Amino acid sequence: MRPLRLDMLELMMPPTLAAVAALPQLGLLARARAAPDVRVRWVAVSELEDPTPFLEGGELLLTTGMRLTDPAAQSGEYVARLVGRGVAGLGFGAGLSHATVPEALVEAAIDHGLPLLEVPRSTPFIAIGKSVSQMLAAERYEDLTRAFQAQRELTRAALRGPGELVARLARELDGWALLLDGSGAVRHAAPDHARSRAADLLPELGKLRGSAALSGRGDHVVLQPLALGGRRRGFLVVGTVERLPPVAHTIVATAVSLLTLQIEEPRARRELRAALAGLLLGYGPAHGLPEPPVRVLACAGEDEVLDALEGDPAGERCLALTRPGFCAVIVPDRLTDRVIELVRDCGPVGVSETSGLDELERGLSQAEQALSAAQRARGAREHPVLCHADLPGQGILGLLDPRAAQGFATSVLAPLRAQDPALVDSLRAYLHANGQGEAAARALGVHRHTLRYRMRKVSELLGRDLDDPGVRAELWIALSVHA
Numbered sequence: 001m002r003p004l005r006l007d008m009l010e011l012m013m014p015p016t017l018a019a020v021a022a023l024p025q026l027g028l029l030a031r032a033r034a035a036p037d038v039r040v041r042w043v044a045v046s047e048l049e050d051p052t053p054f055l056e057g058g059e060l061l062l063t064t065g066m067r068l069t070d071p072a073a074q075s076g077e078y079v080a081r082l083v084g085r086g087v088a089g090l091g092f093g094a095g096l097s098h099a100t101v102p103e104a105l106v107e108a109a110i111d112h113g114l115p116l117l118e119v120p121r122s123t124p125f126i127a128i129g130k131s132v133s134q135m136l137a138a139e140r141y142e143d144l145t146r147a148f149q150a151q152r153e154l155t156r157a158a159l160r161g162p163g164e165l166v167a168r169l170a171r172e173l174d175g176w177a178l179l180l181d182g183s184g185a186v187r188h189a190a191p192d193h194a195r196s197r198a199a200d201l202l203p204e205l206g207k208l209r210g211s212a213a214l215s216g217r218g219d220h221v222v223l224q225p226l227a228l229g230g231r232r233r234g235f236l237v238v239g240t241v242e243r244l245p246p247v248a249h250t251i252v253a254t255a256v257s258l259l260t261l262q263i264e265e266p267r268a269r270r271e272l273r274a275a276l277a278g279l280l281l282g283y284g285p286a287h288g289l290p291e292p293p294v295r296v297l298a299c300a301g302e303d304e305v306l307d308a309l310e311g312d313p314a315g316e317r318c319l320a321l322t323r324p325g326f327c328a329v330i331v332p333d334r335l336t337d338r339v340i341e342l343v344r345d346c347g348p349v350g351v352s353e354t355s356g357l358d359e360l361e362r363g364l365s366q367a368e369q370a371l372s373a374a375q376r377a378r379g380a381r382e383h384p385v386l387c388h389a390d391l392p393g394q395g396i397l398g399l400l401d402p403r404a405a406q407g408f409a410t411s412v413l414a415p416l417r418a419q420d421p422a423l424v425d426s427l428r429a430y431l432h433a434n435g436q437g438e439a440a441a442r443a444l445g446v447h448r449h450t451l452r453y454r455m456r457k458v459s460e461l462l463g464r465d466l467d468d469p470g471v472r473a474e475l476w477i478a479l480s481v482h483a
Helices: 017-021 071-085 103-112 125-158 162-173 192-207 246-280 303-309 333-346 357-376 402-419 421-432 437-444 448-462 469-482
Strands: 002-004 029-032 042-045 059-063 089-093 116-119 176-181 186-190 212-216 219-228 231-240 294-300 319-323 326-332 349-351 385-387
Touching (some): 162 176, 192 219, 192 231, 303 326, 333 349, 402 448, 402 469
Parallel strands (some): 059 089
Antiparallel strands (some): 219 231, 294 349
């Protein structure tokens, strides 16, 4: 395969000279026709005998021939200089210095292959400049629109995996595409017969220092390394019948970025799994896990909490897991205040006490209790934040063995839950009101006689006297643990 030099990409594909000449409002007449692929990058006006020092190539040069006093003697050298500079074409304004385009100039243009247009006296040069400028703007808009649509389709395909992305890229370019690993082996090919091209490319991969273009076997090939942090992890190869236009290079660059991210994602998952394995095997905190001591937050809202954490440096130092009705977030203690600010707009928040990474089960239980209390207290503030340590009675509860306390609470409250779950809520309101039936009934929104009936039922089911302070204390502890 023969390497090709890659010139700096332009922002757009300029219009062809034939398209400019065909604009009816300009009335241009072709005296020496252009090849179909000659493109106009800009319009320049000059009456100099040698304007080439002021040109870059690709211009449509306009002149009235003011300095061509002897066209027969001057035309050959004049045209040769323009062709040598790479001028796209020459527009000669008739009716000023010369009534028509000198025949000697026409013959020289034909001999040297320079497109020549006759500009009628009624067409000002500025009109040609404006028309080309508008065509350039239209081309740019079309290219940007195509690039945007292609980038959107490639992003959608990337969500379904690298194979789908490679297939979509091949369709966008009307060619073929290969995704190779670091050794040059084919990971994905579209269409499948493109796999046969991999063997031809192996010698080029070792020499590749950046992107490269090759030609051979009737098509044009572009190689792009996939690298992050200076380390190559694969290659993207695309092939088309024609050389890629600038907009296609933009599309390929998008595919390279998406594939690079996909290649890195499995490594990030491996690092997290290794960190969790280190923790379970007793090697202590590992890279990728929240730095202890930590707290657990129970946050109302699920996906909303994940969205709030995403993208913030503090959120990236946390681990989050959605559960039915809330999201649990493991937070380094030093970042607790910042993370609460990120998630509090999603709803009430419950905050555990500090702990190590080996005590997260207890932390989750504390956070859930605090969240439950925060949700009950929601009337005071729209989105309250409550810490487990601030809940009533937590000083005593903290002295109890969690499993024993849970067993006690389940046993004590089981008769009430089996009979009517509303009895548990009524008992909690009654104890919270310090046995004041009127206040408890108002809190529940029921009649005082209804509450009195329920409390008699509770006393009968539990076989306990609710007027006994010791009984009330035990029941409050059971309800607090149950919460």
